Amino acid sequence: MQLLPLVHPSEDLTNDEISRYSRHLLIPDVGLEGQQRLKNSRVLVIGAGGLGSPVLLYLAAAGVGTLGIIDFDIVDESNLQRQIIHGQSDIGRFKSRSAKDSVNELNPYVHVQLHNERLEATNAVEIISGYDLIVDGTDNFSTRYLVNDACVLAEKPYVWGSIFRFEGQASVFWENAPGGGGLNYRDLYPEPPPSEMAPSCAEGGVLGILCASIGAIMATEAIKLITGLGDTLLGRLAVYDALDMTYRFIPIRRAPVRTPITGLIDYQEFCGQKRAVTDSKTDVPVISALELKKMRESGTDLQLIDVRGIEEWNIVHIEGANHIPKNKIMSEDVLSQFNKEDFIVLHCKMGVRSKDVLFEMRKQGFTNVKSLDGGILAWIRDVDRSLPRY
Incomplete structure (x- = not known):
């Protein structure tokens, strides 16, 4: 025109x-x-x-x-x-x-x-x-x-x-x-x-x-x-x-x-970037990188799950983490393989995708799940600066 x-x-x-x-x-x-x-x-x-x-x-x-x-x-x-x-x-x-x-x-x-x-x-x-x-x-x-x-x-x-x-x-x-x-x-x-x-x-x-x-x-x-x-x-x-x-x-x-x-x-x-607060359960439980580090060093029994894509995992990942991409872990078949009372820490790059997974897991009855605040970038910044940022 x-x-x-x-x-x-x-x-x-x-x-x-x-x-x-x-x-x-x-x-x-x-x-x-x-x-x-x-x-x-x-x-x-x-x-x-x-x-x-x-x-x-x-x-x-x-x-x-x-x-x-x-x-x-x-x-x-x-x-x-x-x-x-x-x-x-x-x-x-x-x-x-x-x-x-x-x-x-x-x-x-x-x-x-x-x-x-x-x-x-x-x-x-x-x-x-x-x-x-x-x-x-x-x-x-x-x-x-x-x-x-x-x-x-x-x-x-x-x-x-x-x-x-x-x-x-x-x-x-x-x-x-x-x-x-x-x-x-x-x-x-x-x-x-x-x-x-x-x-x-x-x-x-x-x-x-x-x-x-x-x-x-x-x-x-x-x-x-x-x-x-x-x-x-x-x-x-x-x-x-x-x-x-x-x-x-x-x-x-x-x-x-x-x-x-x-x-x-x-x-x-x-745009759906804010979740409506309906009750106290909608508060996102997070854990800082330093808190996660202390828990792992003290031998706390927890599962660390990386929900990023395989390309991101190949670039950098936290040693000892399990890789289950977001699109897979949010399925009922995969979630059914976990104990709903186990302590699980989810993480992605910056903390957005892991929170989405956390909310889905709560819907499925998981009671002890946290999201790594700031994702792997926070882990690299606060815990292990030898890892590459991306």
């Missing part, structure tokens, strides 16, 4: 900017006016991770005048396989500050605005309202629905993308698009999937270079929206399969039953 330019052109370009952007200026469809629109634009990029990295670098190189960055995470060594805006020396730094330095090094003419706060329902509309366009590179459903609803309320278009293993998706959403018939993320995904059916890249993995493929699409769509070039992905879902090297474009229609978005909600609860 072709749209009018989102941003008015700036007054002029300096001689240095003309030299820097000359290859854009030589394209008749972009030209001086298109570059002036880029210079005058304000784009907020949510997430400076796998998708945010190429988006930020290419929008900075293209000459977007103001880039806003929201990311509260810290650079970890495992990020460097795909988050190319960060380097080895950035490990331990805030991703937002690392990304700002990279953008400034690439293009000193771009103003970078950092938002040193977590995007929440209390501030999302206010922050988003200060920009012409939003680019969502987050990796969890609760933030995606928050961004979508805030953009609807602020009447802002946004570019969205997601990646998992070898596949990526991208689209453009704009509920208030000129001419009517606009779409939002809820037209594509009216309801979030169950939390156990939506593993993150930290759990399921992702081919690093996939970020470049989808991030390039997202940056391209942003430039097209700013300048009014070509047909955007509004109303279409782009699906890329890196293994087959195929692109598919699927039409997106307005959901038959739509609930108007009139305000922001509790998105963690909406």
